[in-house]
Amino acid sequence: MDRPTAILRSLESAYPGAPKTMLRHRTTFQLLVATILSAQCTDARVNIVTRRLFKTHRRPCDFASAPLREIEALIRSTGFYHNKARNIKAASRMILDEYSGRVPDTLDALVRLPGVARKTANIVLTTGYGRVEGIAVDTHVKRLSKRMGLTVSDDPAKIEQDLMSLLPRSEWPRVNRLLVTHGRAVCTARKPQCGACNIRRICPKHGV
16 A cells, blocks of 8 residues: 555544544535635634625525625635625625526536635535545645655645545545645644554655
8 A cells, every 4th residue: 555545544443533624614615605614714714704695695695695804804804804805795786696506516616616726626526526637735735745755845735636646536535635734733733643544654754
Protein backbone atom coordinates (compact mmCIF):
# COMPACT_ATOMS: atom_id res chain seq x y z
CA MET A 1 0.00 0.00 0.00
CA ASP A 2 1.43 3.41 -0.95
CA ARG A 3 1.89 6.05 1.77
CA PRO A 4 -0.94 8.45 0.77
CA THR A 5 -3.43 5.55 0.78
CA ALA A 6 -1.99 4.24 4.07
CA ILE A 7 -2.49 7.67 5.64
CA LEU A 8 -6.14 7.77 4.60
CA ARG A 9 -6.75 4.23 5.79
CA SER A 10 -5.26 5.03 9.20
CA LEU A 11 -7.31 8.21 9.53
CA GLU A 12 -10.47 6.38 8.47
CA SER A 13 -9.81 3.88 11.24
CA ALA A 14 -9.30 6.69 13.76
CA TYR A 15 -12.37 8.67 12.68
CA PRO A 16 -14.95 6.21 11.30
CA GLY A 17 -17.82 8.61 11.91
CA ALA A 18 -16.17 11.78 10.63
CA PRO A 19 -18.94 13.97 9.13
CA LYS A 20 -18.81 15.21 5.55
CA THR A 21 -19.12 18.73 6.90
CA MET A 22 -19.65 20.38 10.28
CA LEU A 23 -21.79 23.08 8.68
CA ARG A 24 -25.46 22.67 9.56
CA HIS A 25 -27.85 22.87 6.64
CA ARG A 26 -31.09 21.41 5.36
CA THR A 27 -30.73 22.13 1.67
CA THR A 28 -27.93 22.37 -0.86
CA PHE A 29 -28.56 26.11 -1.09
CA GLN A 30 -28.14 26.49 2.67
CA LEU A 31 -24.90 24.48 2.41
CA LEU A 32 -23.69 26.90 -0.26
CA VAL A 33 -24.46 29.93 1.92
CA ALA A 34 -22.86 28.37 5.00
CA THR A 35 -19.73 27.48 3.06
CA ILE A 36 -19.39 31.02 1.73
CA LEU A 37 -19.74 32.29 5.30
CA SER A 38 -17.08 29.85 6.55
CA ALA A 39 -14.25 31.67 4.77
CA GLN A 40 -11.89 32.99 7.47
CA CYS A 41 -14.41 31.89 10.09
CA THR A 42 -14.91 28.81 12.25
CA ASP A 43 -17.67 26.35 11.47
CA ALA A 44 -18.92 26.75 15.03
CA ARG A 45 -19.44 30.48 14.53
CA VAL A 46 -21.10 29.92 11.15
CA ASN A 47 -23.53 27.46 12.74
CA ILE A 48 -24.46 30.02 15.39
CA VAL A 49 -25.11 32.62 12.69
CA THR A 50 -27.05 30.35 10.33
CA ARG A 51 -29.28 29.06 13.13
CA ARG A 52 -30.85 32.52 13.16
CA LEU A 53 -30.26 33.40 9.51
CA PHE A 54 -32.03 30.35 8.07
CA LYS A 55 -35.16 31.04 10.09
CA THR A 56 -35.96 33.98 7.82
CA HIS A 57 -33.70 33.49 4.80
CA ARG A 58 -33.96 29.93 3.49
CA ARG A 59 -34.12 30.19 -0.31
CA PRO A 60 -32.35 32.13 -3.06
CA CYS A 61 -35.37 34.43 -3.41
CA ASP A 62 -35.11 35.40 0.27
CA PHE A 63 -31.53 36.64 -0.13
CA ALA A 64 -32.01 38.12 -3.60
CA SER A 65 -34.87 40.32 -2.39
CA ALA A 66 -33.38 41.25 0.99
CA PRO A 67 -31.66 44.63 1.44
CA LEU A 68 -27.88 44.25 1.55
CA ARG A 69 -27.68 45.91 4.96
CA GLU A 70 -30.14 43.39 6.36
CA ILE A 71 -27.97 40.47 5.24
CA GLU A 72 -24.84 42.21 6.53
CA ALA A 73 -26.39 42.66 9.96
CA LEU A 74 -27.33 38.99 10.17
CA ILE A 75 -23.89 37.66 9.16
CA ARG A 76 -21.68 40.37 10.69
CA SER A 77 -19.95 38.13 13.25
CA THR A 78 -18.56 35.82 10.55
CA GLY A 79 -16.15 38.54 9.43
CA PHE A 80 -15.69 40.12 6.00
CA TYR A 81 -19.45 40.53 6.09
CA HIS A 82 -19.63 43.26 3.42
CA ASN A 83 -18.11 40.99 0.76
CA LYS A 84 -19.93 37.88 1.98
CA ALA A 85 -23.32 39.60 1.97
CA ARG A 86 -22.73 41.04 -1.50
CA ASN A 87 -21.62 37.65 -2.85
CA ILE A 88 -24.50 35.72 -1.29
CA LYS A 89 -27.06 38.19 -2.62
CA ALA A 90 -25.50 38.17 -6.12
CA ALA A 91 -25.15 34.38 -6.15
CA SER A 92 -28.79 34.02 -5.13
CA ARG A 93 -29.86 36.31 -7.95
CA MET A 94 -27.79 34.34 -10.47
CA ILE A 95 -29.24 31.05 -9.22
CA LEU A 96 -32.74 32.45 -9.75
CA ASP A 97 -32.04 34.01 -13.13
CA GLU A 98 -29.83 31.38 -14.73
CA TYR A 99 -30.51 28.11 -12.91
CA SER A 100 -34.26 28.26 -12.19
CA GLY A 101 -33.68 28.66 -8.45
CA ARG A 102 -31.60 25.49 -8.10
CA VAL A 103 -27.94 25.43 -7.08
CA PRO A 104 -26.01 24.20 -10.14
CA ASP A 105 -24.48 20.74 -9.91
CA THR A 106 -21.30 21.11 -11.98
CA LEU A 107 -17.96 22.58 -11.00
CA ASP A 108 -17.83 24.94 -13.97
CA ALA A 109 -21.25 26.37 -13.18
CA LEU A 110 -20.63 26.67 -9.43
CA VAL A 111 -17.39 28.63 -9.77
CA ARG A 112 -19.29 31.18 -11.87
CA LEU A 113 -21.30 32.14 -8.79
CA PRO A 114 -20.02 35.18 -6.87
CA GLY A 115 -18.01 34.14 -3.81
CA VAL A 116 -17.56 30.55 -4.98
CA ALA A 117 -14.08 29.18 -5.70
CA ARG A 118 -13.05 25.55 -6.11
CA LYS A 119 -13.08 24.78 -2.37
CA THR A 120 -16.68 25.87 -1.93
CA ALA A 121 -17.71 24.24 -5.20
CA ASN A 122 -16.16 20.91 -4.22
CA ILE A 123 -17.87 20.94 -0.82
CA VAL A 124 -21.26 21.66 -2.41
CA LEU A 125 -20.79 18.99 -5.08
CA THR A 126 -19.53 16.26 -2.74
CA THR A 127 -21.80 16.92 0.24
CA GLY A 128 -24.83 18.34 -1.51
CA TYR A 129 -24.95 16.25 -4.66
CA GLY A 130 -22.70 13.26 -4.02
CA ARG A 131 -20.62 14.21 -7.06
CA VAL A 132 -16.84 13.99 -7.05
CA GLU A 133 -14.96 16.40 -9.30
CA GLY A 134 -12.12 17.39 -6.99
CA ILE A 135 -10.92 17.80 -3.40
CA ALA A 136 -11.85 20.76 -1.19
CA VAL A 137 -8.64 22.37 0.08
CA ASP A 138 -9.22 24.48 3.18
CA THR A 139 -6.73 25.61 5.84
CA HIS A 140 -6.63 22.18 7.53
CA VAL A 141 -6.09 20.29 4.28
CA LYS A 142 -3.41 22.77 3.24
CA ARG A 143 -1.52 22.46 6.55
CA LEU A 144 -1.75 18.69 6.90
CA SER A 145 -0.94 17.95 3.27
CA LYS A 146 2.39 19.74 3.67
CA ARG A 147 3.17 18.18 7.05
CA MET A 148 2.42 14.72 5.68
CA GLY A 149 4.62 15.28 2.65
CA LEU A 150 1.74 15.03 0.17
CA THR A 151 2.59 18.39 -1.40
CA VAL A 152 5.27 21.07 -1.26
CA SER A 153 2.96 23.82 -2.49
CA ASP A 154 1.14 26.58 -0.63
CA ASP A 155 -1.28 27.16 -3.50
CA PRO A 156 -4.66 25.47 -2.89
CA ALA A 157 -5.16 24.75 -6.60
CA LYS A 158 -1.76 23.04 -6.85
CA ILE A 159 -2.35 21.15 -3.58
CA GLU A 160 -5.65 19.86 -4.96
CA GLN A 161 -3.93 18.65 -8.12
CA ASP A 162 -1.17 16.97 -6.10
CA LEU A 163 -3.68 15.14 -3.90
CA MET A 164 -5.77 14.05 -6.87
CA SER A 165 -2.66 12.68 -8.59
CA LEU A 166 -1.66 10.69 -5.49
CA LEU A 167 -5.03 9.14 -4.72
CA PRO A 168 -7.64 7.31 -6.82
CA ARG A 169 -10.87 9.19 -7.49
CA SER A 170 -12.77 6.85 -5.16
CA GLU A 171 -10.74 8.25 -2.23
CA TRP A 172 -11.23 11.95 -3.00
CA PRO A 173 -14.47 12.40 -1.00
CA ARG A 174 -12.71 11.20 2.16
CA VAL A 175 -9.72 13.52 2.00
CA ASN A 176 -11.29 16.76 3.24
CA ARG A 177 -13.41 15.27 6.02
CA LEU A 178 -10.57 13.13 7.38
CA LEU A 179 -7.86 15.79 7.26
CA VAL A 180 -10.19 18.41 8.72
CA THR A 181 -11.19 16.08 11.57
CA HIS A 182 -7.57 15.12 12.26
CA GLY A 183 -6.46 18.74 12.00
CA ARG A 184 -8.91 19.76 14.69
CA ALA A 185 -8.38 16.80 17.00
CA VAL A 186 -4.63 16.08 16.82
CA CYS A 187 -2.63 17.85 14.11
CA THR A 188 -3.49 21.36 15.21
CA ALA A 189 -1.85 24.46 13.79
CA ARG A 190 0.02 25.64 16.87
CA LYS A 191 0.63 22.51 18.89
CA PRO A 192 0.33 19.24 16.95
CA GLN A 193 0.12 16.19 19.22
CA CYS A 194 2.49 13.97 17.26
CA GLY A 195 2.84 11.49 20.15
CA ALA A 196 -0.88 10.77 20.02
CA CYS A 197 -1.07 10.58 16.22
CA ASN A 198 -1.88 7.21 14.66
CA ILE A 199 0.08 8.03 11.50
CA ARG A 200 3.25 9.21 13.28
CA ARG A 201 5.31 6.34 11.83
CA ILE A 202 4.56 7.27 8.23
CA CYS A 203 4.33 11.05 8.56
CA PRO A 204 7.51 13.08 7.81
CA LYS A 205 6.22 15.92 10.03
CA HIS A 206 7.41 18.67 7.70
CA GLY A 207 7.34 22.03 9.47
CA VAL A 208 6.69 20.57 12.93
